[in-house]
Amino acid sequence: MRKVTIQDVAQYANVSRSTVSRVLNNNSSVDAELAARVMVAVRTLDYHPNRAARRLRKQTEDVVGLLISDIRNPFFGSVIRGIEDEAYKQHVNLVLCNTDEASSKIQNYLQVMQAERVSGLIVVPTHDDNHDILREVQADGIPIVLIDRSLTYESFDRVKVDNINGAFHAVNHLLEHKYRRIGIIYPEVETGYERLQGYQKALRSNGVEYDSSLVEVCGYTIDSSHEATKRLMAQESPPDALFTANNLLTLGAMRALRMSNIRIPQDIALIGFDDMPWATELYTPLTVVSQPTYELGKQAFVTLYQRIKNPKMAYQSIFLTTSLIIRESCGCLPS
Amino acid sequence: MRKVTIQDVAQYANVSRSTVSRVLNNNSSVDAELAARVMVAVRTLDYHPNRAARRLRKQTEDVVGLLISDIRNPFFGSVIRGIEDEAYKQHVNLVLCNTDEASSKIQNYLQVMQAERVSGLIVVPTHDDNHDILREVQADGIPIVLIDRSLTYESFDRVKVDNINGAFHAVNHLLEHKYRRIGIIYPEVETGYERLQGYQKALRSNGVEYDSSLVEVCGYTIDSSHEATKRLMAQESPPDALFTANNLLTLGAMRALRMSNIRIPQDIALIGFDDMPWATELYTPLTVVSQPTYELGKQAFVTLYQRIKNPKMAYQSIFLTTSLIIRESCGCLPS
DNA sequence: TTGAAAGCGCTAACAG
DNA sequence: CTGTTAGCGCTTTCAA
Numbered sequence: 064m065r066k067v068t069i070q071d072v073a074q075y076a077n078v079s080r081s082t083v084s085r086v087l088n089n090n091s092s093v094d095a096e097l098a099a100r101v102m103v104a105v106r107t108l109d110y111h112p113n114r115a116a117r118r119l120r121k122q123t124e125d126v127v128g129l130l131i132s133d134i135r136n137p138f139f140g141s142v143i144r145g146i147e148d149e150a151y152k153q154h155v156n157l158v159l160c161n162t163d164e165a166s167s168k169i170q171n172y173l174q175v176m177q178a179e180r181v182s183g184l185i186v187v188p189t190h191d192d193n194h195d196i197l198r199e200v201q202a203d204g205i206p207i208v209l210i211d212r213s214l215t216y217e218s219f220d221r222v223k224v225d226n227i228n229g230a231f232h233a234v235n236h237l238l239e240h241k242y243r244r245i246g247i248i249y250p251e252v253e254t255g256y257e258r259l260q261g262y263q264k265a266l267r268s269n270g271v272e273y274d275s276s277l278v279e280v281c282g283y284t285i286d287s288s289h290e291a292t293k294r295l296m297a298q299e300s301p302p303d304a305l306f307t308a309n310n311l312l313t314l315g316a317m318r319a320l321r322m323s324n325i326r327i328p329q330d331i332a333l334i335g336f337d338d339m340p341w342a343t344e345l346y347t348p349l350t351v352v353s354q355p356t357y358e359l360g361k362q363a364f365v366t367l368y369q370r371i372k373n374p375k376m377a378y379q380s381i382f383l384t385t386s387l388i389i390r391e392s393c394g395c396l397p398s
Numbered sequence: 399m400r401k402v403t404i405q406d407v408a409q410y411a412n413v414s415r416s417t418v419s420r421v422l423n424n425n426s427s428v429d430a431e432l433a434a435r436v437m438v439a440v441r442t443l444d445y446h447p448n449r450a451a452r453r454l455r456k457q458t459e460d461v462v463g464l465l466i467s468d469i470r471n472p473f474f475g476s477v478i479r480g481i482e483d484e485a486y487k488q489h490v491n492l493v494l495c496n497t498d499e500a501s502s503k504i505q506n507y508l509q510v511m512q513a514e515r516v517s518g519l520i521v522v523p524t525h526d527d528n529h530d531i532l533r534e535v536q537a538d539g540i541p542i543v544l545i546d547r548s549l550t551y552e553s554f555d556r557v558k559v560d561n562i563n564g565a566f567h568a569v570n571h572l573l574e575h576k577y578r579r580i581g582i583i584y585p586e587v588e589t590g591y592e593r594l595q596g597y598q599k600a601l602r603s604n605g606v607e608y609d610s611s612l613v614e615v616c617g618y619t620i621d622s623s624h625e626a627t628k629r630l631m632a633q634e635s636p637p638d639a640l641f642t643a644n645n646l647l648t649l650g651a652m653r654a655l656r657m658s659n660i661r662i663p664q665d666i667a668l669i670g671f672d673d674m675p676w677a678t679e680l681y682t683p684l685t686v687v688s689q690p691t692y693e694l695g696k697q698a699f700v701t702l703y704q705r706i707k708n709p710k711m712a713y714q715s716i717f718l719t720t721s722l723i724i725r726e727s728c729g730c731l732p733s
Numbered sequence: 734t735t736g737a738a739a740g741c742g743c744t745a746a747c748a749g
Numbered sequence: 750c751t752g753t754t755a756g757c758g759c760t761t762t763c764a765a
Contacts, residue, residue: 066538068758079736084760094734111513116758118450119741129494135479140470147469147496151503156510159464159494161482168486175491178446203401285675317679340620341676344652403742414752419744429750451742454757 067110076104087112118180123204125155127367128176130186132164132283138310138337138356139187142210145360146185153368155182164189164252164283173200183367187211189252206370210363212253213380220370222363222381226254229352229385230261230306231268233334236350236387237304238269240395242332246277246302248291248312255280258308258336277302281312288315296323296331303331304393310337317345328394338388348390355383402445411439422447453515458539460490462702463511465521467499467618473645473672473691474522477545480695481520488703490517499524499587499618508535518702522546524587541705545698547588548715555705557698557716561589564687564720565596565641566603568669571685571722572639573604575730577667581612581637583626583647590615593643593671612637616647623650631658631666638666639728645672652680663729673723683725690718 073080078097085091086098087105104110118124127150131139143157150157158181160172169189173196176184183206188197197219201207206220213221237245247262249255259278266273276298279291288307292315295302307313313335320327327333327347335342338353362381370376389396408415413432420428421436428436439445453459462485466474478492485492493516495507504524508531511519518541523532536542536554548556572580582597584590594613601608611633614626623642627650630637642648648670655662662668662682670677673688697716705711724731 066758069760070758080758081736081760082734085735088760092734097735111509113454113758114510114514115450115453116741117760119448119454119743119757120759120761122741126493133479134469134482135472135475137470137472137475140472140475143494144468144470144496147494151496154510156514157494158461159478159482159492161479161486174446175449175489179449179491311675314675314679321679339676340646341649341674341680344649344656344680345676346679346681401742404744405742415742416744416753417751420751423744427750432751448742451757452744454741454759455743455745457757 066113067108069110069112071108072101072104072110075108076100123180123182125153126158126179126181127155127364128158128160128172128179128181128184128186130160130162130169130172130176130184132187132189133161134159136283136309136311137339138354141356142360142363145357145362146364147360149361149364149368155368162187162189166190166192169193170196173197176200177203177205181205183207183371185210185363185367188213206367206374208363208367208370210359218378220366220379222359222366222383224254224354224359224383224385226257226385227261227264229336229354229387230258230308231265232261232385232387233336233350233352234262234265234306235269236389236393236395237306237332237334238265238271240332240393242304243271244274244277244300244302245271245304245306246279246295247306247308248279248281248288248295248316249308250283250312251280252283255308258306262306283311285311285315285318288312289319290315292316292319293323296320296325301331305331305333307333307335310335310339313337313349313351317347321346327392332394333392335392343390345392347392350390350393351388352385353388354385358383401448402443404445404447406443407436407439407445410443411435458515458517460488461493461514461516462490462699463493463495463507463514463516463519463521465495465497465504465507465511465519467522467524468496469494471618471644471646472674473689476691477695477698480692480697481699482695484696484699484703490703497522497524501525501527504528505531508532511535512538512540516540518542518706520545520698520702523548539709541702541709543698543702543705545694553713555701555714557694557701557718559589559689559694559718559720561592561720562596562599564671564689564722565593565643566600567596567720567722568671568685568687569597569600569641570604571724571728571730572641572667572669573600573606575667575728577639578606579609579612579635579637580606580639580641581614581630582641582643583614583616583623583630583651584643585618585647586615587618590643593641597641618646620646620650620653623647624654625650627651627654628658631655631660636666640666640668642668642670645670645674648672648684648686652682656681662727667729668727670727678725680727682727685725685728686723687720688723689720693718
């Protein structure tokens, strides 16, 4: 079963290859009758243009690279779905790359994406040292939109969530309910820092002093948060409330608390970042800062697509807002 | 910043393009000194072969398509990670396609993947009517491995979990603990049918009669399981135990049960399919049939890669086993 | 409006 | 072992 090429279609329709190409890319005008003949040929022969050839010729086409840290984090599942639904509409494909927050993998994937001549990139940047590589790729003519985290740098399109405010409202809520020793567990990434800032801001605006013994930096895993929580609770005067900076860390904290028989919210209040389908079914239904994950992905793709179509467009920064969903873990609702 | 081509490298190294190509693909032997010169040129010029060109010429290369139903199901997150880790080792990229179990999307994506000349496909098939399309693509020379579900058809490589046994052991466990009216909620996909079979098998082997009023078919969502559970519990004589056929459905069931103040395991025992990180933190820690999700993905890629390298290899069917993890929801442990 | 011709960057046959 | 040559399938000038 030989592959059908544009040549076959041309022959069948009795036109030149260029004409076939023209009707398929409907840019320049083609005689209606010829066009019709071509379409018939395309259909009867079930012709699908070879994308590799097209890409080689056009130097780019219809593939977007996606660099995220780890697909197993359910946060990304939803984001990607938002991206994909939009991408599907425009017939663009997504190449998935897990970077594990590792510079070496990012670098490697970036090179590959460049070699692929992808038409754009959606990336969750990790460390500041990615900046230069990212700029290089961008300078090479590949549009990039930064998602979730955006570095401190300008001159990239960015779609992100207002982490500072999200964290601020969460911690403020705790403060309003008279919790005073509020612990925080956050990872060393930009979103983590921002959530810490929101935490600090809430403290300040309530006249509560910042106590570094309540602050725990941790990794990206449940286990690492489990350990951090244990450290926090083992102190002389442990926190009376806890704010965890993402869904995985929340799970780790709950595990640690459960194992130490510390009850939520009776012994400690808890608010987590990220809403998830299981948040309502946890042993204490979780109060959360909910992020518009799907929307995040959707906006990222829309922005990228705009830039692809119009490379000279001014850089955009889209901020999405979070919402505080109050359930039982923060202790202000009767359980 | 013009792109560096193989020609530039050739010039710089003072050899022909073919020689450069040869050292980069290290198939035929090249004089050591020339090879060294080429490598220097490659490095100093920071040359990366254009993958589109390479693919056009070789008619396939280093891209594998991934057709799954919905990335938001955390089951797939883990599977994909297993795939990706292996793929990364072989420098192959993954194109992600969400099909939503919709034939039209599957068909569409399959065509695109064909046009892309991907070197292989890993697909979670949905309905039997996919079979012919899949065969066509395969006949076209694109290796396919079927994952999670495998249709009843032969002549595909398949990697799947032993659903029948997994379900059997779960339901058997319930039966051993004297539950007699065991409900089941499952979706209309192959894995669902198989889990139903395991359920039936356990019933038979314990001499318990099959009661269709305890059997609920549902969709793929939490909500749909929520409804199914309500129907089940609204009956004259509701089940005293429940088996839910995947992680999303389990969540839906727990939600329905909680809202009706039906306690787990006091009023009803529950075992779900799929272990998840949050299973331990649910309001009743969940007894589950745990699937080797990461391994599933890993084996899928390994098998696909073998077939790509050796198209004439006999078709493989790899079965992975599940394990029953007993926690509190099935009621046999003191809580 | 259409066709002929050139060439995107690469690899593989074929000579040498 | 190496270079020359000929395309892979497509789009895009350039003429007609």
